[in-house]
Amino acid sequence: MKNPRNFRPFDGTRRETTMSGWRGLQGAVYSLGLFLFLSLWVRPRLGLHLFWNVLIPVAPALFVLAPGVWRNICPMGTTSMLPRYLGFSRKRKISILWSKRLQFIGFILLIGMIPLRHVILDLSGPATAIALLSFAVIAVTGGLFFDWKSAWCSGLCPVQHVEKLYGGQPLFRTANAHCFSCVGCVRPCLDSVSTYRSQKAVRGASRAIEVWMTGGFVGYIWGWFHVPNFTGGETWFHLFLAYATPLGASLLSLAIYLATRRFLPEIRRDRLQALFSAAAIVCYYWYRVPALFGFGIFPADGMLADMSATFPSWFPLFSRLVTTSFFAYYFLRSNVERRSWSMRPTLAVSES
């Protein structure tokens, strides 16, 4: 019989044969993460480029195509589980109520941190490093008390809300390269369920977050790209602009989403969610790819290499056609199969 909750454990023998590969990849990415972190301190220009103009632009596409890969190799996630790996964790399970509370804090961190990029984070290597270090301390502290991914990856991590928005239909599932066996530390386990949005547990504040992310995030992205980096001479008005523009635009797109839900009920809810998820990532790459090569609205902001005199003038249009066609097709194709991000490891305790 088909298991509707997708709790099929990953076969143990196959798991052992793939784990060594994942450990190698985790080690490599962790080393890169440490290099990047140190670069932010000692070579800020290089560190800022590597973090904001290489890693971050790649991440949304990875969340769409293979969120399980990112969940397996994210250095911050690995850091949060160091106490577990080293035998220091008290390995508590987290209640559904506290899981929701942590997710709400993570959501506030997400929408609170992104505008700070224009004011300080994109401009200062040490500031970005301090933000990462703060998250690492919080993640490790959570890992000291709670088991596996419950406190950080499925709790406080701000990025998980973007992963949930984009990662509903991954190309493939991966092995879960962290949890040795599943102890049911958090419910629902984001890594192991394929239908997160229809989980009965998604209620109240969690539902509000999901609705805001679906309807409001596209506007938030659009607004963010229409604010320049404030390089010097920042005032409270700049801080206001950095927050008000994306938040104002997010309210507008959220209103459009809610009005569509209300007045066009014949559009299936999951199709509407897919449409707005697609719109969010299309909007991101619409601005981000040209900006990487010097064709941005504010050319000096978020530029990896200035190719504006080398690339043809139609490059921005071309890149937008490619990214928009790809993500529109990917999200809106009809033969979509919803999968979990990774395969649940062998259960160590009963799920009932």
Ligand code: SF4
């Ligand atoms: S797979 Fe199991 S042990 Fe691992 S995070 Fe999910 S619920 Fe926790």
